[in-house]
Structure formats: structure tokens, C-alpha cells
Amino acid sequence: MIVLFLLIAAVFVGLHWYVWRRLVRDTTARGSAPRRIGTVALVVLPGLTLLAVRDDLPGIPFRLEGVVDWPGFLWLAVFLYVVLALVAGEAVRPLLLRALARRDVKRAEPVTAPPRTGAAPAPADDAPAPALLARRVFVSRVVGGSAAAVALGTVGYGTAGLLRGPQIKRLTVPLAKLPRSAHGFRIAVVSDIHLSPLLGRDFAQHVVDTINSTQPDLIAVVGDLVDGSVENLSTAVAPLAQLRARHGSYFVTGNHEYFHDARRWVGVVRDLGLHPLENARTELPGFDLAGVNDVRGESEGQGPDFARALGDRDPARASVLLAHQPIVIDEAVRHGVDLQLSGHTHGGQLWPGNLLFGLTNPTVAGLDRYGDTQLYVSRGAGAWGPPVRVGAPSDITVIELASGQA
Template sequence: MIVLFLVIAVVFLAAFAALHWYAWRRLIRDTTTRRSVPRRIGTAVFVAGPVLGLAAVRDDMPGIPFAWEGAVDWPGFMWLALFLYLLFALAVGELVRPLLSRWLARRDTPADAPAAPEPRTESPVIVSRRVFVSRVVGGAAAVAAAGTVGYGTYGVMRGPQIKRLTIPLAKLPRSAHGFRIAVVSDIHLGPLLGRRFSQRVVDTINSTQPDLIAVVGDLVDGSVADLSDAVEPLRGLRARNGSFFVTGNHEYFNDPAEWITKVRELGLVPLENTRTEMPGFDLAGVNDVLGEQSGQGPDFGRALGDRDRSRAAVLLAHQPVVIDEAVAHGVDLQLSGHTHGGQLWPGPLLAGLANPTVAGLERYDDTQLYVSRGAGVWGPPVRVGAPSDITVVELASLQS
């Protein structure tokens, strides 16, 4: 097992280095002269960027105080996002490069000029043209990548936007028609997103005046000791029928029991494989799948096994993959997160390989599954093609 891990690590690092060498060649070496200041600066960036990026992906940095981790995470994760879109832009540039070279060659050569013999060594004109093409293509790639990442970062920092959705439930009584649940998942408070972001999320939720608030896992990336101040604004959540919480996989990267105690102290009700009655329906919650590693995984029998199935049931479960269990236990609506909607394109394509639904509402037999894109981020504080959201789900009765 250790040997296999080492082989995978070596292959990954080799590919990582090769891709950086390719990007450095196209953006720095092909566009600058040897020993020039721009080349030295560009080379330094291409050395520091991947080093910080690899450091940032570690959940914990031994010897570095938690308060300082953001100083590594911000540049490191931003580099990884920028590098991803640099590669995409440079790949497009490889298609443009020969077309631009041919166009310049035709423009510089008169139509009636006799063909010149092929020189044995490159002439200064040819070298100059190649540098010009490299600068145009490289510059366009850099602008496109920086613009994409910049806009994606702005979308995260302004906070999640409110999304409204009406979901009809056949068993919901007329008395519960219009019941509104504010669904928020994947806030991921940690070194990158702290108390200010937490307060923005709370203010956005409270502005919707919901009947119930559902925090569907991955609230934090860190310990209670490190993030007590960041989660403090959650004490201000307001809903007529209370605020509820289920664990996500990231809660199990630290001490889930401590976080259960902390969210209860903040006024949220943890649903640990249990349920409670709401006006007109049952609200249930199960632990995240990752809890199985410590014997604290989801227990659908305990949460839903002995309930009255004539009543509608709404289930809070962090990961969409438990939808089959929800169907088997007669759940009418499952509310989930976890996927971030893919967060960074082409992430939605990859997330679709591991999740039945990446984002939005879908039906599985008699059970409807809604997956939120989440309010925060993991990794780069950037979203491309998957804007963050807080969803207000309005339950609709079909009974006359």
C-alpha cells in the first residue's frame, strides 16, 4: 500500500511539474529574452506558485498557527485556480498560434514576390515573428484566465445569492402549504472564509424570514478552538420553527462531537440520525457517510424506521448518494449539498461521476432530491459556472 501511494505521488508530482514547465515555456520563455528582468520575475512566480499551491491543499499545516494559514492558503489556492484556466486558455492558444503565424507570413510577403529559398538558420525576422505570436497568444491566455478567476472570486466574496424553489409534496396537508425552509450547505468556515463571511450568510438567511433553517453539513474546516469566533454569528439565525443541523464529511476531519456540542450552544438543533415533528410533516436528519469510519454513520432505520408513513417526510442528508436509502424509507424530499455544483468548471462533469445529482431538483421514484450548490467553497475561493446559493424551498400541498 505504501509503495502504491509513493508511485501515485511520484506520477502526480511529475505531471504537475510537466504542466507547469509547459505553461512557463509558453508564457515566460517564449515571450522574454534570456536573463531579462521579466523572465526572472516570471520564473520566480512559476516556482513559488506551485509550492504554495501544494502547501495550501493540506488540511493542516504543522508548525503554522491557524490564524496564519490564510497567508498560505490565499495565494496557494488562487494560483491553483489561475493555473487551471491558464492551461485551458493555452490549449486554445495552440490552435490559434499556427493560424496567426500564417496570417502574419502572408501579410509580410507580397503576393507576386518570388519564393525565397529556405534559410539554414532562422532569420531575425522569423524569430521576431515567433516572439510576437507568443506574446499575443500568451497575453490573451493570461488575461482570459485572470478575468475568469477574478470574476469567480468576486462571486464568492459577495456572498451566496438567494434562490427560491417551490416543491409540491403529495402528502403535505393544506395547513402546511407555503411552509418555507432556508437550505444552506457547505459554508466551509476556515482559514479563507471567517466571521465576516459567516455574518453575511446569516444576514442573507434571516432576510428571507423562513419558517425553518436547515444547515446541511460542511459548516467548518477546522476545530472548535480555531473557529469559535467565526461561527459566532450563527447564534443570530432566526426562524419560526427553529434551525437544524446535520454533519457533513468535513466535520469528521476534526472532532464531530465537539462541533455537535458547539452548534447546539449556538442555538441550532443537531439531527443525529433522528427526527422531529414539524407542522404537517416529519423532519429527519442523518449523519454523514464519512461517519461510518468511526461508527457514527447514517442510520436510516433509527431516523425513519418507525414513523407514520402517511405523513410527509423531509430528510436532511449532506451527500446526495444516500438517495436510495431515502427512497427505501419513503422520504418525500431529501435536501443535500456536498457537490458545490462542481464549483470550478469542468468540475460539474467530474462531480456527476460520483453523485446522482450535482445541483438542482430531480425525482427518484416517489422521492424528490434537491442539491444545493452551497454557500462557501473548498480549496480555491473561486466559483466558475457554479454560483453559490442559499435556497428557500417552499413546500406546496397538492391536497384540496
């Protein structure tokens, strides 16, 4: 772990040095005010990022944590896209320099002078010509400015999209065992709300209002509801008491609940009127609804127990499983689950995060089939870390179950 930490720290520092070099050193004069300001910013902002990634900052009231978290996490997102844009700019930089050099040659007037007898040779000058230095600074400013503009525009767009709230997706999923009487049963699936100092009560209220507007038969909250303690977020989660569905609202834990006393959060959720499914199952008209604890709970003796949740059920009945992480799909297949509903991946949240999540998850977003089991992975409603989504808009999915007998 120490070696991994040191490696991550070295990469973090090295990339910030690269950004400083390209955005500040190469574009400003030594000792100038812009260079001093840029240098200070590239020390302070990563420092705020390191503070932001810690939950419950010591000595800072929870309501003030957002003052650190907003700039710290936003810089993390801007930093990602600045680095990507600057790396792409490395290919453009020599092309621009050559184009400018050819332009300057064409503009130069030819100078002819009669030969002078005994004239001394021109002194050698190994230093770059002033014109070359000017071209380098100009190209650095063009590439650096473009990279900064792309990064700021991307993050601004992604932040505005998240704060507008999740989109409603609708999807029909056929289940062979579902009886005709349950055809058209609608489940509103929401995951990864991640209430925190950044996304508080107002965001929770918007999510609740969006879910209720779909008038579902059942609501499934598939983990990672919070990023904080009960003491700090009890007010933020209060709107969940307004969730309305004909067959109720159900909840399973995500990995983030176990960072903040999952047992207490399960109690809070129950008091709000949701039904926690802790390795448990309930029979609904037409199918069984089961839920398992998140795999993170294994470290506390509260991990998923598929035998307890699914072991003694009637295999002739259709089954829907709530499980936060899609990686448990193999267990769902072994236990004959027809449909697993998951979250956790955020759909990658920040492109190209979807490519990284694809290395560790069977499905990053959307509907897939594994044997006789279908897996649907929601991109989630909120965000962890940077309150930004790029290439992975947040969603609430209304899944309509279709009977093969209909």
C-alpha cells in the same frame, strides 16, 4: 495510493512546466529579468498551493494561514484557467503564424538581379530566419498574454462573486402527502459554508443575515460548515447563534466535519442553538424532518443510519431528509422519503468541475426526481480550496413546500 500520488505529482509538475514554457520561455529572452521573475513565480506559487491545501499548517498561527492560503489557492484557480486557455490557444497559434507569414510575403519588395557568371551558390542556412523567430515570439506573446488575461479576469470575477455572498433562490416543491395545513411551509437550505482562514466571521455573519432576511419557517444547515478545528474557528461560527426561524434551525454533518473532530463540532453547533440531527427524526406540523450523518463518518463508527432515522415513522406522513451528500438518494428512496435536501457538490464550483462531479453524483445542482423521492442539491454558500466560483454561483435556497391537497 503511492502510485496515485506519484501520478498526480507528475501531472502537477508537467503542467507547470508547460505553463512556464508557453508563458515565460517562449515570450522572453534568455537571461532577461522577465524570464527570471516568471521562473521564480512558477516555482513559488505552486509551492504556496501545496502548503495551502494542508489544514492547520504546523508552526504557523491560524490567523496567519490566510497569508499562505489566499495566494496559494488563488493560483490554483488561475493555473486551471491558464492551462485551459493555453490549450485552446494551441489551435490558434499555427493560424496566426501563417497569417503573419503571408503578410510578410506581401510586404516584401521583389528583388531582381542580373545573373553573375561563376557566382558561388548562396550558403545553406538551416537556422530559422530572424523574421520567423520574431513571428514566433510575437504569436507566443499574443497567445500567452490572452491566456493570462482570460484566467485572471475569470478568477477575479469568480472571487468577487463569492465574496459578495450567496444569492437567494426560491423554489416550490410539491409533496403529495403534505397536509393542507402545512402548505407554504418555507425551509431555508444552506450548505457548504466552509468557514476557514479565508472565509471567517464576517462571511458567516453575512450568510446569517441573508438567511434571516428570508424569514423562513425552518433553517436547514446541510453539512460542511467548517474547515478547521473548534479552537481556531469557534469565533467564526459564533454568528450562527443569531439564526431565527419559527420552527428552529437544524444541522447535519458533512464530510469536512469529520476531518476536524465532528463530535466536538456537533457540541458547538448545539450550544449555538441549532438542533443536530444525528441519525434522528423530529415531528413538525405536517411532516417529519430527519437527518443522517455524512457517509464520511463511517470510518469513525458515526456513519448514516437510515433505519434509526426513518425506520419506525408513520409512512402516511410526508418526510424531509437532510443528508449532506446526494449519493445516499438510493437509501432515501428505499425508506420512502419524499424530499432529500443535500449539498456537497458546490455545483461544480469551478467550471468544468460540474462535469466531473456529474460522474460521481446523481445530481450536481437543482431539483431532480428519483422514483417517488425528490432530491434537491444546493450549490452551497461558501467554497472549498480556491475562494472562487465560476459557472456555479453560491446560493441559499428557500424551498416552499406545496400540499397536493391545497
